[in-house]
Amino acid sequence: MKTLNKSIALTLLALSSFIAIPQTQAAEANSITQQKQVAGFYQHQLGNVQITALLDGTNYLSPALFKGISAAEVTQILKKYYANQAKDVQTSVNAFLVNTGSSLVLVDSGSSSCNGPNFGSVVKNLNAAGYKTEQVDTILLTHLHPDHVCGISAKGVASFPNATVYVADNEANYWLNSKQVSKLPPDKQARFKQTVEKIQQAVQPYQTTKRFKTFKLGDKIKGFDVISTAGHTPGHFSFAFKSGNEEIVFVGDIVHSHSIQFDQPETAIDFDVDPKKAVQTRLAQFARLAKQGQTVAAPHLPFPGIGHIYSKDGKSYQWIPVHFKD
Ligand SMILES: [Zn+2]
Incomplete structure (x- = not known):
């Protein structure tokens, strides 16, 4: 018992x-609550010029969007980069603010509310970085896709009330000419119209006040050189700015993945209007930037999206991100 x-x-x-x-x-x-990530801005000094990377948001792209590469190759590359396979391919949306001392220039503007709740933080992060939207006098758009143009406005009101917006004339003509849609194959027209609607809403407040302007090859805007990098869209441009003997190139969407498209730069992405030309442009620009060593700022490379392009053999490339400096 x-x-x-x-x-x-x-x-x-x-x-x-x-x-x-x-x-x-x-x-x-x-008992101990986990905390939020730090605010999405990063200050980078280039000569006398301060560049502020502004995070709009982070998203994950399906590997199926990458063209001309097998699923097995994608898996292998992502494994090498320790990318979370279950979460697809991580992609940032970044914009860049350039303080030249006399001018505050925004290069691309993020998505505002055009691409869902993961995005739309550019203005919040610009404020967190110590700037005000009223101080921005110039906005340069690499192209008119919603993740670059929508951030200039919110609900039909200009988010940067004192800024003039610049985009290439052939880019504006492609998206904003009402005759363009009929030139597309019928199966692509609905998606095109949806995109155009978002673009029109974003640019409208600037058109009304005559602060929507176009540029062409050879023009210089507020000290920025314009470089034709067509393919992703017909009037896609990059912007180069020099300070002392240093140069930074805002490359726009010549690349969408720091892993897949650096390892295999011939890989196109579903969003390319002309995939063949987009690949040619990437190959030419990667070769040039790897050889000349300019600092690169890219909207879809992991935040802050600033770094350099390296190549050992001229065939595959490596993204070398900037290291944190205080
Ligand atoms: Zn984009």
Whole structure:
């Protein structure tokens, strides 16, 4: 009887501890709240000029969007980069603010509300970086896709009330000429119209106040040289700015992935209007930037999207991101 009592007591003790331990652990796990990521801005000095990278948001792209590469190759590359395979291919949307001392220039503007709740943080991060939207006098758009243009406005109101917006004339003509849609294959017209609607809404407040302007090859805007990098869209341009003997190139969407398209730069992406030309442009620009060593700022490379392009053999490339400096 005594033995039986002892065994019951031990069982009860075991049961009570079995129940008690997880409760204690759960309480401990909940007692310290996890915190949010730091604000999405990063200051980078280039000569006398301060460049602020502004995060609009982060998203994950399906590997199926990458063209001309097998699923097995994608898996292999992502494994090498320790990318979370279950979450697809991580992609940032970044914009860049350039403080030249006399002018505040925004290069691309993020998505505003055009691409869902993961995006639309450019203005919030610009404020967090210590700037005001009223101070921005110039906006340069690499192209008119919604993740670059929508951020200039919110609900039909200009988000940068004192800024003039610049885009290439052939880019504006492609998206904003009402005759363009009929030139497209019927299966592409609906998607095109949806995109155009978003673009029109974003640019409208600037058109109304005559602050929507176009440029062409050879023009210079506020000290920025314009470089034709067509393919991703017909009037896609990059912008180069020099300070002292340093140069930064805002490359726009010549690249969408720091892993797949650096390892295999011939890989196109579904969003390319002319995939063949987009690949040619990437190959030419990667070769040039790897050889000449300019600093690169890219809207879809991991935030802050500033770094250099390296190549050992001229065939595959490596993204070398900037290292944190205070
Ligand atoms: Zn884009």
